[in-house]
Amino acid sequence: MNPFIQLGIRHDIVNAISELGFENPTPIQEQSIPVLLTGSNDFVGLAQTGTGKTAAFGLPLLELLDFDENYPQALVLCPTRELCLQITSDIKNYAKNMNNVHVVAVYGGASISDQLRQIKRGVQIVVATPGRMLDIINRKAIDFSQVKFVVLDEADEMLNMGFQEDIDSILSTTPDEKKTWLFSATMPAEVRRIAKKYMEDPYELTMGTKNTGNANIDHEYYVVRARDKYAAFKRIVDFNPEIFGIVFCRTKIETQEIAEALIKDGYNADSLHGDLSQQQRDKVMKRYRERSLQLLIATDVAARGIDVNDVTHVINYSLPDEIENYTHRSGRTARAGKTGVSIAIINSKELGKIRQIERVIGKKFVKAEIPSGFDVCEKQLFALVHKVHNVQVNEQQIEQYIPRIMDEFADLSKEEVIKRFASLEFNRFLDYYKNAPDLNATFEERAGREGASGDRFNRTGMRSEFTRLFINLGSVDDFNRGDLLGYVCNNTHISGRTVGKIDVKGVYSFFEVANDDVNKVVDGFKNIEFHGRPVRIEIAGEGVSENRGGARREGGYKKREGGSFRGGERREGGYKGNNSGGGFRDFSGKRREDRPERRRRY
Structure with a gap:
């Protein structure tokens, strides 16, 4: 008997998942499914990716919903279109032996008209990314007034991507008496706040220690x-x-x-x-x-x-x-x-x-x-030998060519043939790794003394071409990283591609721009005000304290004097881009009512 039967899953669903290769429930499935099948608890499940969370909530949904009715009864929110499509496909596969099960994937980057048509035909389970879901809600094209269950999958990821406000707006259209199931790999404070805000005495299940990695x-x-x-x-x-x-x-x-x-x-x-x-x-x-x-x-x-x-x-x-x-x-x-x-x-x-x-x-x-060049060559050689030894031979197809092959090798010994086959791939690595240097950092370099000049290098070994800037706007002004990117690009007309790492603090922020764009950014913010306050752009110098409440130390920022700039080294290891494009807010501090579609890249 398939163990899923003992968890309370009915035969037609178990038969479907057995064909998919589900033989034994994973730990998260084994412990969460009996709880969720009661349909009476809010739920928080902490487990790493790849542990079977989709089945953990998907199977109970198929048991609890009324598929004789064609209105939305369950909403699954997830961070990306790939995950949205994957969850939709999985639930459809679980339900392949059931009748009248309609699951719709709602995500950006695809035709919204097709998604609207599917919703209009009738749907019980909506799997969606927040940006596109909010767009459809704003078009008044869906009614969530009878939703019984909301699933927040990869909740920490959605918050990291800046979807908090969208989630709030979407959940405000659902009934208070619904049950909310939250699944997350980690439990940062933001996820804890969501649980507190939307749940009442949730059942909590943690597989392993919170925020820990996979033991394998x-x-x-x-x-x-x-x-x-x-x-x-x-x-x-x-x-x-x-x-x-x-x-x-x-x-x-x-x-x-x-x-x-x-x-x-x-x-x-x-x-x-x-x-x-x-x-x-x-x-x-x-x-x-x-x-x-x-x-x-x-x-x-x-x-x-x-x-x-x-x-x-x-x-x-x-x-x-x-x-x-x-x-x-x-x-x-x-x-x-x-x-x-x-x-x-x-x-x-x-x-x-x-x-x-x-x-x-x-x-x-x-x-x-x-590894040294010699180590690499040795590893590649024996990988090739292993591949040759284990190659599957198609006797029927190769048979007709064997006489000609034997004639070609007639003047070579067995050892010569082996050497030549091995050398086909091996010679390439021998040539590449001839006189290969040791790439491990020396003791002095590991101690932080990499070169006397203090030069910074980018990923290909060239000097850094980015400058780190300070701006006196931050999260207290309702900016997240995407908002700040849009604000900078809108006021300076530079491309989002040339903006590097963005750190949004409380009352100020830091962002990196290509060196060639520094003057353009500073000039673009001349005489710009935000809520009646002058916007200030400065180069972040070495004395800046980025971790303390926003107070500026004297001499902490290197200002523009006489039209020239100093400082501006970017942090070693690269820079971080963000949602390019921006522009889904106006920056008067008010929400734009005339533009319901949130243009978010994810």
Whole structure:
């Protein structure tokens, strides 16, 4: 008997999930399904990605809803279109033996008219991303007055992406007596506030310790010089011939550049970031799922919701700005009980961040050494030997060619044939790694003394081309990172692509722009006021204290004097882009009523 029967799931659903390969419930499913089947509790479930959360809430929904009625009874909110489509597909598969089950996926980047038509025909379960869902609500095209259940999946991700306000607006259209089920990989304060605001005495279930990482993931870090980062990254990839991985970068620009460099160097790689159209994104993901891509280079936002089996490695080319994001990154591997490796390539100044991550995930990182050129060549050689030894031979097809092959090799001994086959691929690595230098940072470099000049380097070893700016606006002015990006771009007419990392503080913020755009940004904010207050732009100097309540230390910022600027080094390790485009708010502090569609890239 399938154990799902014992959890209270009926036979037609169990038969469907048995055909999908569901033999035993995962821990989150085993403990949450009996609770959710009662339909009487608000619920908070904390579990890592890849542990089967979709079935944990999807199966109870199929048991509890009335499918003789064709109005929305359940709303599932999730952060990305990929996850939206995945949840929709999974629920449809679970319900394939049931009648009159209608599930609609509502997400940006697809035809809204098609989605509206599906809703109008009748739907019981709506799976949606917040931005598009709010658009449809504003068009008064859906009625949630009889919704019984709201599921917030990947709640921490939705808050990280700035969807708090959208979620508030959407949930305000649902009945007070509904039940809310919240699933999250981590439990930051923002998620705790959502639980307190929308739930009444929720049943809480934590699989493992809060915010911890998957126990099946090994965590490694490599300390390298900034100028050697890309070369070290390639060497790590070459040392793992069977790698099928996701590489995380901070920005869209960095993602694109790394992918282009890898393709130029002969690797099967491509990028995934917010500037891709839905069609381009689907094409990249199709190639990755079919494993015609070996490496997917992605930003945090673009990779959210990706569910690809058998990812062997997650490589943090740049560490995330938010510590919790590391848990989400590493959770792309070791899914469904498998093992995986999460690698961080860092400089000496980021060792403190590694220790912070260790405290959050409850696991120690292993310090690894960048392999030597000889080590890589040896690993590649035996990978080739292993591949030849285990290749499946199509006897019927190859038989007709064997006489000609034997004639070609007639003058060669067995040892000569083996040498030549091995050398086909091996010679390429021998040539590339001839006289390869040691890329591991020396003791002095690990201690933070990387070069006397104090130069900073970007990901390809070139000097940094970004300047960090201060602006006297922050979260108290109702700005998030996307709002600030839109505000800067609207007032200066620079492209969102040239804006790097954005840090929104309480009464002030920092953002990075390309060096060539610094004067344009400063000039663009001359005589600009926000709510009657002059907007001030200054270059952030070395004396700025970014972690203390917003008070400015004397001499902390280097002002523009005599038309010239000083300072402006960007932080080592890259910069972070954000939702490009902006412009979905006016910046008088009021909400724009004439523009219901929120243009958010996710």
